[in-house]
Amino acid sequence: MKLKKRAIWFSLFVCFGLVLIAYAPFTSGSEFQVTADGEDLSSTDTEQLHIEDIYQEVISYNVLDREQNKAEITLTTREFPNGDTMVYLEAETDGYLEPIDFQLPLSGESDLEYLEEQTVPELYPHRKERKLEDPLSTTLKYMENEMNSALIGTSVYYNDISHTYENGQLSRVVEFQREADTLDISEEGWKVTIEFAPGEEKFSTWLMISEEPLISSKEQFEQVHKIAADEFRWITPDTLWSHGLNAIFPKTDRAFVRSLVRQSGRASAVMLETNPSRIWENINRHQFAALEVSRNEDGLWHSDYTSTWLERAYDIGPEYIDTRHNDNIFRAQLKRAEQLGYEDYAQERAVYADFLIEMSEAGYTIPQGPGYYLMDYFDMQHDTHSSLNHALSLMNYQYDAYLHLGDEKYLENAEAQFSALLHTGTGWVDEENTIIYQMRPDGTMSGQDYNLVTYYDLLYTKKLRNELELPASETLDYLIEVKEQNLQNKDIAIEGTFENVEEFVGLIE
Numbered sequence: 001m002k003l004k005k006r007a008i009w010f011s012l013f014v015c016f017g018l019v020l021i022a023y024a025p026f027t028s029g030s031e032f033q034v035t036a037d038g039e040d041l042s043s044t045d046t047e048q049l050h051i052e053d054i055y056q057e058v059i060s061y062n063v064l065d066r067e068q069n070k071a072e073i074t075l076t077t078r079e080f081p082n083g084d085t086m087v088y089l090e091a092e093t094d095g096y097l098e099p100i101d102f103q104l105p106l107s108g109e110s111d112l113e114y115l116e117e118q119t120v121p122e123l124y125p126h127r128k129e130r131k132l133e134d135p136l137s138t139t140l141k142y143m144e145n146e147m148n149s150a151l152i153g154t155s156v157y158y159n160d161i162s163h164t165y166e167n168g169q170l171s172r173v174v175e176f177q178r179e180a181d182t183l184d185i186s187e188e189g190w191k192v193t194i195e196f197a198p199g200e201e202k203f204s205t206w207l208m209i210s211e212e213p214l215i216s217s218k219e220q221f222e223q224v225h226k227i228a229a230d231e232f233r234w235i236t237p238d239t240l241w242s243h244g245l246n247a248i249f250p251k252t253d254r255a256f257v258r259s260l261v262r263q264s265g266r267a268s269a270v271m272l273e274t275n276p277s278r279i280w281e282n283i284n285r286h287q288f289a290a291l292e293v294s295r296n297e298d299g300l301w302h303s304d305y306t307s308t309w310l311e312r313a314y315d316i317g318p319e320y321i322d323t324r325h326n327d328n329i330f331r332a333q334l335k336r337a338e339q340l341g342y343e344d345y346a347q348e349r350a351v352y353a354d355f356l357i358e359m360s361e362a363g364y365t366i367p368q369g370p371g372y373y374l375m376d377y378f379d380m381q382h383d384t385h386s387s388l389n390h391a392l393s394l395m396n397y398q399y400d401a402y403l404h405l406g407d408e409k410y411l412e413n414a415e416a417q418f419s420a421l422l423h424t425g426t427g428w429v430d431e432e433n434t435i436i437y438q439m440r441p442d443g444t445m446s447g448q449d450y451n452l453v454t455y456y457d458l459l460y461t462k463k464l465r466n467e468l469e470l471p472a473s474e475t476l477d478y479l480i481e482v483k484e485q486n487l488q489n490k491d492i493a494i495e496g497t498f499e500n501v502e503e504f505v506g507l508i509e
Contacts, residue, residue: 031105032075036063037098041073051289052342055079056237069095073102073194076237080285082278084210088237091203093196104190106150106209110143114218116225134243135176135254138229142215143185149214150190151224151279154234155182155205156241157196161250163306171306171318174202174241176254204236208286214279224279227267230508232283238294239263249306257305260325261508263291264332270503272339284336291333299351301329310377313384320379326352327393328506346404353401353410356394360413366441369423371416373439387438388428389450391417392457393506399464411468418461418473425475434486435479450509451492455483459501 034041041061049056061073076088089102117139141152157177164170177200184191194203208214215221234241234256242259244251265287272280296302303322310316330352337345356374359365365372366386373386374394398414401407427445428436435454437447458480465473487494496504 032059033103034061034073034075035101035103036071037065049293051292052337052340052345053081054285054289056289058237063096063100065096065098067095069093069097071096071100071196073100075102078237078286078289080282082210082281084208084212084214084278084282086282086286087207087209088235089192089194089203089205090236091194091196093201097196097198100194102192102194104192104207104209106148106190107186107188108145108147109185109187110145112142112144114142114215114221116140116222132243132246132253136234136243136256137179138225138233139179140225140228140233142221144213144215147211149210149212151208151214152183153206153232155180155192155203156234157200157203158241158256159199159201161252161255163250165317167317169317169319170304171249172258172304173244173248173250174256175252176256204234206235208279208282210278210282212278214282216277220277220279223271224283227271230262231265231268232286235286235290238290240265240290244305247307247309249308249311251308258294260301260303260322261328263287263294264325264328264506265291265336266328266332266506266508269332269335269339272336274503276339281340284340288333288336288340288342291329298355299348300326300355310384314377314382316377316379316382316384320377323356323374323376323378324390324393324506327390327397330397331506349401349404350407353398353405353413356398357409357413360416366420366439366443368420368439368443371419371421371423373417373420376438383441385438385440387447388435389454389457391421392454392461395421396457396460396464396505399461399468403464403467418465422473422475426478428479429482433482435483451487451490452494452504453507453509455480455487455494456496456501456504456507458483459496459498460505463498463501 041063043059044062045060047058056076056078059075063071063073071091071093074090078086087104091100117137136154136156139154143150143152156179159175159177161175162170162172182192182194182205184193192205196203215224232240239258240263241256242262244255244257248255248257265284268280268283268287272284291301294301300321303320303325304318306318307316310320330349334346334349359374359378360372364375364378364383366375373391375384375386376390377384395414395417398410398417402410402414430436435449436445437449439445458476462476462480484494
């Protein structure tokens with residue numbers, strides 16, 4: 001993994017800038033013009049960064065009105081090796097309410113335009129019912145002319161309502177204020193206008209820009225839109241904002257949080273692997289970079305908002321490690337890194353595998369017979385439960401780590417977890433012949449399991465053990481059969497197969 005900050009020396013910057021202008025015209029700061037109150041703004045700070053083969057530049061601008069109210073504008077550009085560019089525009093106001101115009105290095109009205117703005121069918125139709133109505137539309141726009149093409153994301157005004165606890169932990173939550181059409185397209189040029197209303201604090205929007213067509217057909221755009229609604233409709237350089245569940249704090253009907261399960265971009269990574277194209281390459285480069293710059297110093301991804309359910313059950317605050325979310329992120333990152341040619345990133349598989357061994361040795365487990373289940377959440381202070389889908393995913397991660405890295409310690413860790421599954425056996429099946437959701441530290445079990453996610457985890461366990469030439473298991477086969485019967489009884493289709501089950505591991509319910 002390469003993540004290097006670059007110092008800005010004038011002579012180096014000039015030489016490097018000339019190369020960039022020749023390579024892709026959108027990433028040079030001089031190509032953008034920011035205007036407020038009729039005057040051009042000069043940048044106040046610039047930072048450059050390389051994330052693998054992605055070049056990132058962050059440029060900041062400040063503006064004051066006559067009453068000394070201030071606004072700060074941040075332009076982040078990411079240049080991809082194919083010459084395409086992601087542009088992220090963010091702004092924050094301290095009482096400044098005048099229009100700010102941001103001129104893009106594009107011109108010409110569109111010859112081709114696709115627009116989707118209605119709510120799309122749920123990407124994961126068997127997800128648990130959400131109690132709060134999402135206030136943000138799923139608007140996505142695509143434009144193309146003789147010079148350029150652009151995928152245009154939503155523009156959002158929002159406020160930061162995060163809560164800081166006495167121990168210094170921060171529950172990071174923002175509140176949606178309104179959605180706006182901020183982009184003006186004409187023959188003279190493309191312009192984003194930011195204009196805060198009283199009481200609004202922050203703004204963000206994004207575009208993907210190319211000198212080649214990004215979308216090949218209306219059908220492809222509809223597929224992009226369907227996945228965008230869940231994985232990249234409101235994005236910043238380091239965050240996918242998702243409408244918050246009922247059990248978050250601070251809570252409002254319009255709250256949004258950094259959801260790691262969606263930020264993993266599972267469906268996008270699968271599309272890059274199974275239906276490679278320019279648009280999916282770019283989306284995955286964005287997702288790869290966003291996740292790497294938001295990664296914690298320990299190499300994992302920490303949840304950063306309070307789950308009131310976890311707080312009530314285990315006194316866990318906003319800073320914790322969700323084992324399933326990290327499993328999903330590592331799998332997605334490894335999948336897209338392989339497709340994008342980041343060969344060295346394959347070694348990152350060991351980061352999470354080693355962490356799981358550390359947690360096993362530290363005793364964050366529920367012993368069962370000669371083995372144990374790892375717990376679902378770690379804050380390094382409290383014991384939690386072990387749900388079957390988490391337990392299987394962590395065991396499968398270790399089997400996969402052994403397959404790719406060959407270190408026996410990963411196989412030993414996976415087998416210890418599989419021993420717990422064999423010991424529990426049919427205990428995961430209740431009197432109604434359905435799978436139970438979780439096991440508590442005292443060994444008691446309760447709850448109704450997910451429909452599909454655990455089924456694919458079980459099927460993936462069987463496939464991994466076959467690849468490793470490990471003994472067949474009647475217990476494993478029985479649990480798979482029970483899940484298949486449960487799905488049949490609910491008339492839920494099983495799309496994944498034994499051969500392609502990896503595409504379905506970690507789907508959202």
